[in-house]
Amino acid sequence: MFAASTAQKLGTVFAIALTVGWLLFMLAHVKRGAVKPGDEILEAPNRKPYYEDDILEGPKLERALTLALVLLVIIGIGLPLYWINETRRENGAKKLFANTAVEVGFALFQPADSPLPANPKLNELHFGCAGCHGNAGQGGSTNYTITTPLGTTQSVSWQVPALNTALLKYTPDTVRTIIVYGRSNTPMPAWGLAGGGPMNDSQIDSLVAYLQSIQITPAAAMKEGESVGTNGSAIFNAYCARCHTKGYSYGAPETSGAGAYAPNLTNGSELRQFPNLVDQIDYVTKGATYGKSYGTRGIGSMAADPRLDIETPGAAQQGGGMPKFDQVLTPEQIQAVVNYERGL
Ligand code: HEC
Ligand code: HEC
Numbered sequence: 001m002f003a004a005s006t007a008q009k010l011g012t013v014f015a016i017a018l019t020v021g022w023l024l025f026m027l028a029h030v031k032r033g034a035v036k037p038g039d040e041i042l043e044a045p046n047r048k049p050y051y052e053d054d055i056l057e058g059p060k061l062e063r064a065l066t067l068a069l070v071l072l073v074i075i076g077i078g079l080p081l082y083w084i085n086e087t088r089r090e091n092g093a094k095k096l097f098a099n100t101a102v103e104v105g106f107a108l109f110q111p112a113d114s115p116l117p118a119n120p121k122l123n124e125l126h127f128g129c130a131g132c133h134g135n136a137g138q139g140g141s142t143n144y145t146i147t148t149p150l151g152t153t154q155s156v157s158w159q160v161p162a163l164n165t166a167l168l169k170y171t172p173d174t175v176r177t178i179i180v181y182g183r184s185n186t187p188m189p190a191w192g193l194a195g196g197g198p199m200n201d202s203q204i205d206s207l208v209a210y211l212q213s214i215q216i217t218p219a220a221a222m223k224e225g226e227s228v229g230t231n232g233s234a235i236f237n238a239y240c241a242r243c244h245t246k247g248y249s250y251g252a253p254e255t256s257g258a259g260a261y262a263p264n265l266t267n268g269s270e271l272r273q274f275p276n277l278v279d280q281i282d283y284v285t286k287g288a289t290y291g292k293s294y295g296t297r298g299i300g301s302m303a304a305d306p307r308l309d310i311e312t313p314g315a316a317q318q319g320g321g322m323p324k325f326d327q328v329l330t331p332e333q334i335q336a337v338v339n340y341e342r343g344l
Contacts, residue, residue, distance in 0.1 A: 098209060101205065101206045101209035101210070102206075102209050102210050102212075102213045104203070104206040104209075104210075105206035105207045105208070105209050105210025105211070105213075106210050106213075107125075107126065108125070108126065108127050108129070108199070108203055108206060108207055108210070109126075109127070109129045109130050109133075109137075109207065109210055110126040110127075110128070110129075110130050110135075111126060111128050111130045111131040111135075112126050112127065112128035112131065113126075114126050114130070127191065127198070127199065129163075129207070132160045132187065132188075133160055133161075133162070133163050134160075134162070136164070136214065137162060137163035137164045137211065137214050138162050138164060139159070139160055139161055139162035139163075140160045141157050141158060141159050141160055142157070142158055142160055142187050143155055143156070143157060143158075144156055144157075144158040144186075144187040144250070146250070156250035156251070156252070157250060157251070158186070158187050158249050158250045159242065159249045159250070160187070161242065163211055163214070164214050164215055164216050165215065165216060165221050165327075165328055166211055166215075167211060167212055167215050168215060168216075168218055168221055168327040168328050169287070169323035169324055169325065169327070169328060170287075170320055170323055170324075172208050172212065174302075174320045174321070175208050175211060175320070176192075176204055176205070176208050177302075177303060177320055178320040179191050179192060179199075179204050179207055179208070180192025180193075180194050180195045180197070180204055181194070181195035182195055182197070183261055183320075185261070186249070186260075186261060191204065191207075192204050218327035218328070221327060221328040222327075222328065222329070222330055225238075225239075225328060225329055225330070225333060228333070230332050230333055230336045231336065232336040232337050232338075232339050232340025232341075233340055235329070235333050235336055235337040235340070236337050236340050236341065239325070239328070239329065239337070240337065240341075241253065242260065242261075243259075243260055243261045243262040244259050244260065244262045244263070244264070244265050245257070245258075245259070245260060246258040246259060246260045247260070248260060257344065262322065265341050265344050266344040267344070268342075268344075269344075270338075270341050270342050270344070271342055272296065273294075273295035273296055273297065273298055274295045274296075275296065277338065277339075277342070279294075279295060280295070280338050280341070280342070281334055281335060281338050283295065283322070284322075284324075284325055284334050284337070284338055285324065285325060285326045285331075285334055286324050286326065287321065287322050287323050287324030287325070288300035288301075288302065288321040288322040289321075290302060290303045290321065300321055300322075301321065302320055302321030302322075
């Protein structure tokens with residue numbers, strides 16, 4: 001037996017009262033309804049004499065006018081009062097909705113075998129992001145099987161990035177895209193239905209809301225970056241190599257300089273792409289935008305919104321493009337890493 005809520009109990013009582021009342025009303029009328037022809041002359045209400053003029057224009061009129069005034073006051077004061085509270089009510093609803101999204105996202109993020117029970121109120125599954133990205137999104141590592149150039153397979157331990165700065169580097173749309181389509185040839189699977197994963201749009205939105213709630217501030221991110229210093233090579237290894245150097249994520253960086261998920265930057269390619277140093281600094285500061293050209297021959301190739309209509313969506317085009325670094329690295333650090341890249 002399901003437990004009825006207060007609203008359901010009240011509704012049931014009302015429904016019963018209305019039905020019984022209606023039955024009684026019908027019964028009374030059917031009983032009284034034995035009317036003979038000619039009765040209407042005596043019985044019809046409009047045949048009976050109405051009030052005298054001095055009553056009609058006296059107390060009767062006054063009562064009608066008083067009622068009109070009361071109604072006018074209710075409309076005149078009540079409606080504005082309602083409107084005054086409306087923004088607050090709307091904001092409250094939005095906040096509740098956002099909080100719920102964060103809670104749902106938190107539940108979705110938990111390890112699949114989490115000892116933490118799925119929030120019974122939200123009734124959400126755990127999809128296990130935390131198993132790779134860490135319980136607080138602080139990053140971690142995961143086992144992954146790669147195919148070597150010789151065609152054999154090899155098990156490696158792949159570094160998994162922290163997510164508590166993801167929205168400092170990417171727009172929410174890009175983060176959504178990454179989650180929906182995953183990143184091909186990395187352990188990051190596709191999670192959205194459009195990418196062949198298990199989650200619907202609303203679950204992906206909740207995950208983004210949860211990630212937004214765990215972002216550290218740009219100041220804190222830069223403070224963390226201080227330990228890396230201003231050596232271009234160190235900055236590159238800490239912030240860029242996992243995408244730009246094949247094998248870097250599993251401790252076997254390719255000496256040829258081949259790119260991983262992102263282009264190879266060696267052999268002076270960046271001097272050709274950005275003859276002007278300032279343009280490259282600007283690019284690393286702001287990141288890439290889908291469809292927007294950069295440098296001499298570049299064009300932002302990674303779509304940033306799964307809801308965009310992409311003609312031939314190759315999996316790699318969906319994993320989020322070049323991030324922006326203005327909120328995680330200082331201008332000095334960006335300058336240093338760009339100088340380093342130009343010497344590769
Ligand atoms: C099996 C391990 C694994 C699981 C599970 C996983 N991820 Fe990832 N994720 C990764 C790896 C590895 C990367 C980085 C790939 C690369 O090397 O470019 C990544 C990248 C990301 C990125 C991009 C971060 C960046 O800075 O490039 C986001 C956002 C992300 N994951 C979100 C999620 C969410 C949300 C979930 C749960 C629905 C999830 N991931 C589950 C392994 C995983
Ligand atoms: C999450 C992965 C990722 C990280 C981390 C990353 N990049 Fe990129 N980068 C990309 C992608 C993807 C592209 C290609 C952009 C496109 O096609 O729209 C790119 C392109 C570039 C380019 C232009 C290359 C060309 O010739 O077209 C430069 C320069 C660059 N990145 C510098 C950096 C620097 C500096 C860092 C670290 C501070 C960095 N990247 C970190 C993914 C990444």
